[in-house]
Amino acid sequence: MTEVTEPLPRYRRVLLKMSGEALMGDRGFGHDPSTLRRLAEEVQGVHAREVEQCLVIGGGNMVRGEQYAANGIERTTGDYMGMLATVINALAVQSVLEQTGLQTRVLSAIPMAAVCEPYIRRRAIRHMEKGRVVICAGGTGNPFFTTDTAAALRAAELGCDVLLKGTKVDGVYSADPMRDPDAVRFERLSYHEVLARDLKVMDAPAISLARESAIPIIVFSLRSPGALIRVLHGDGPHTMITEEAPRTKEARP
Ligand code: UDP
Secondary structure, eight states: OHHHHOOOSSOSEEEEEEOHHHHSTTSSSSOOHHHHHHHHHHHHHHHHTTOEEEEEEOOTTTOOHHHHHHTTSOHHHHHHHHHHHHHHHHHHHHHHHHHTTOOEEEEESSOOTTTSEEOOHHHHHHHHHTTOEEEEESTTSSTTOOHHHHHHHHHHHTTOSEEEEEESSSSOBSSOTTTOTTOOEESEEEHHHHHHTTOBTBOHHHHHHHHHTTOOEEEEETTSTTHHHHHHTTOSSOEEEESOOSOOOEEOO
């Protein structure tokens, strides 16, 4: 029991970026109910440790603007479709979070009065102060951006102490670990190294924004049960991206 309520000394307010893919488990599209429930329990576990949380939800499990553009839909239209997909995902996440007893609010960068609140910075902060989990939908509200950039933007303007980037793999690798057996995971990287080596972890605007606001980024696997709590304690496999990368050590998982 002590383990469940032990406070996390490192962080007061965190931003968790959940990609659309994280919601679909092993399916090829949409949502996997058991994955959604597990993620909800993990978020609840962080809340129980008195950490304020803001989630930024992706939409790649349903629509990616770029792919639609390749199939003859205008790029900007595809991007707006992608942003709408994030709202659908945010509602699914809200529903499962509330089943764990959490109070939540969905705030969308694209106003959608019938289903959620508009994104207003001061309101988002107030919700978190009241113990509600804020779920940011609609990305940045602009085409040609990604929800990674939205995550960095919200982390900066909402005063988050860290940006947690949950992915399919447990950190940033020197090559694609699914294809290259020699790929190694970095324990720490600087923002500069990520940009200079063009490491495919988040897009460049997201990294630059985090760098400007000195928000550390932790890349970890959302597929691994309990990983969210572990990385908040500084444990478990992950890659930490900060201004300085004191150890340039690469570690095998
Ligand atoms: N999108 C956008 N502007 C934003 C955020 C997202 O146009 O600020 C669109 C874009 O088409 C993107 C899609 O929404 O492909 C889904 O978002 P993203 O790919 O970031 O989702 P994730 O990969 O995190 O699931």
